[in-house]
Amino acid sequence: MRKAFISPTKYVQGEDELLNLGYFVKTFGDSALLIAHPDDVNRVKDKLESTKSKFNITLVESGFKGECSREEVQRLQLLAKEHACSCTIGLGGGKAIDTAKCVAEGEALIIVPTIAATDAPTSHSAVMYTPEGEFDDYAYFKQSPSVVMIDTTVIAKAPTRFLVAGMGDALSTYFEARATSRSYSNVNAGLPCGVREGVCGPAKGTNTALALAKFCYETLLNDGIQAKVSCDNNLVTPALENIVEANILLSGLGFESGGLAAAHAIHNGLTSLEGTHHYFHGEKVAFCTIAQLVLENAAQEELNEVLEFCAAVDLPVCLADIGVDSYTYDEILSVAKKACIAEESIHSMPFPITEEAVAAAIVVADQMGQKFKASKDV
Numbered sequence: 001m002r003k004a005f006i007s008p009t010k011y012v013q014g015e016d017e018l019l020n021l022g023y024f025v026k027t028f029g030d031s032a033l034l035i036a037h038p039d040d041v042n043r044v045k046d047k048l049e050s051t052k053s054k055f056n057i058t059l060v061e062s063g064f065k066g067e068c069s070r071e072e073v074q075r076l077q078l079l080a081k082e083h084a085c086s087c088t089i090g091l092g093g094g095k096a097i098d099t100a101k102c103v104a105e106g107e108a109l110i111i112v113p114t115i116a117a118t119d120a121p122t123s124h125s126a127v128m129y130t131p132e133g134e135f136d137d138y139a140y141f142k143q144s145p146s147v148v149m150i151d152t153t154v155i156a157k158a159p160t161r162f163l164v165a166g167m168g169d170a171l172s173t174y175f176e177a178r179a180t181s182r183s184y185s186n187v188n189a190g191l192p193c194g195v196r197e198g199v200c201g202p203a204k205g206t207n208t209a210l211a212l213a214k215f216c217y218e219t220l221l222n223d224g225i226q227a228k229v230s231c232d233n234n235l236v237t238p239a240l241e242n243i244v245e246a247n248i249l250l251s252g253l254g255f256e257s258g259g260l261a262a263a264h265a266i267h268n269g270l271t272s273l274e275g276t277h278h279y280f281h282g283e284k285v286a287f288c289t290i291a292q293l294v295l296e297n298a299a300q301e302e303l304n305e306v307l308e309f310c311a312a313v314d315l316p317v318c319l320a321d322i323g324v325d326s327y328t329y330d331e332i333l334s335v336a337k338k339a340c341i342a343e344e345s346i347h348s349m350p351f352p353i354t355e356e357a358v359a360a361a362i363v364v365a366d367q368m369g370q371k372f373k374a375s376k377d378v
């Protein structure tokens with residue numbers, strides 16, 4: 001059986017790690033294109049100035065506009081060429097990071113997340129949008145980033161809601177990898193080699209990736225609550241460090257090499273409900289994890305464990321928690337239809353999928369979440 005595993009060449013995290021950025025730039029040359037929103041640059045301005053002068057490098061600021069679109073990628077690639085930059089840096093949230101991946105096209109790329117809200121940093125893929133923010137396409141590159149470096153002091157100072165959303169994204173990782181492994185479905189780590197070009201065929205997940213995904217879930221249960229309190233107080237603690245690692249490294253390796261299944265497909269389906277648009281990716285994924293557990297009729301004990309965790313760290317457990325206060329069955333069926341299109345990862349579940357079964361799982365997950373909340377209120 002053909003299996004694949006993919007990861008960044010180097011992952012490093014620590015307090016004030018940003019001060020070492022110049023060292024990593026220097027391994028490629030003397031200058032880097034800095035893809036970052038001006039607000040995010042300002043947040044870490046002192047550290048950037050310090051590393052620039054210590055390592056004698058130039059950072060070409062790009063005024064990133066905030067969306068990973070074809071137009072923005074083209075503009076930034078021209079800028080990199082004009083300034084003959086030796087490498088690309090993506091600094092900020094998932095959108096700046098994905099844009100940097102598109103600009104670098106798998107070469108000489110340093111990723112510096114300033115929030116731990118998604119598992120985008122380590123992956124060799126990017127999600128592209130139109131300049132207006134509508135989904136456009138997925139892009140896959142020949143390699144993952146060369147370096148992923150995380151300054152935990154910066155993450156601890158960012159609003160806690162980002163860290164908690166990252167826990168929501170990481171929450172689905174084990175359950176989706178487990179489903180993918182049970183169905184022997186293909187994983188993203190096998191892309192783009194083969195599948196698109198027809199060269200060497202798709203690949204299944206490794207035992208390694210499944211073990212990392214499981215450890216990701218265990219870390220959330222062990223350290224999630226304390227990490228949230230640490231972030232509320234802008235402090236770095238071992239628990240916060242463990243959660244940063246879980247949200248970014250374990251979840252990133254887990255989803256790319258372990259596989260996605262129902263939770264992320266239902267998340268994509270939910271974009272058809274306007275109310276959800278104001279919520280973060282990971283917040284929606286948390287509810288969708290509950291929906292996947294209902295869809296696969298997971299043990300009640302497991303469902304309760306996930307509900308307890310979500311409630312403890314303030315992640316959504318029902319549709320009202322992600323902006324959907326009321327709905328009709330037809331609206332939920334249209335979410336399910338979108339989640340079930342042929343290309344979606346929901347077909348990695350280890351049993352045949354119907355739109356009606358998915359709609360039922362969403363409604364029942366919502367009811368379970370509401371009941372759980374009500375039981376906590378009394």
Ligand SMILES: NC(=O)c1ccc[n+]([C@@H]2O[C@H](COP(=O)([O-])OP(=O)(O)OC[C@H]3O[C@@H](n4cnc5c(N)ncnc54)[C@H](O)[C@@H]3O)[C@@H](O)[C@H]2O)c1
Nearest residue numbers: 037092093094095114115117118119120123125126127158
């Ligand atoms: N490629 C992948 O593998 C992958 C995986 C998951 C998500 N994604 C993509 O990631 C994107 C979502 O990422 P996101 O949730 O990080 O959103 P985002 O990139 O839009 O960032 C959210 C906001 O936080 C701000 N920000 C960054 N650092 C900050 C800090 N320290 N303090 C305060 N604010 C700060 C950003 O400027 C931005 O305004 C989506 O486009 C999604 O498709 C990609």
Ligand SMILES: [Zn+2]
Nearest residue numbers: 119169281285
């Ligand atoms: Zn995700």
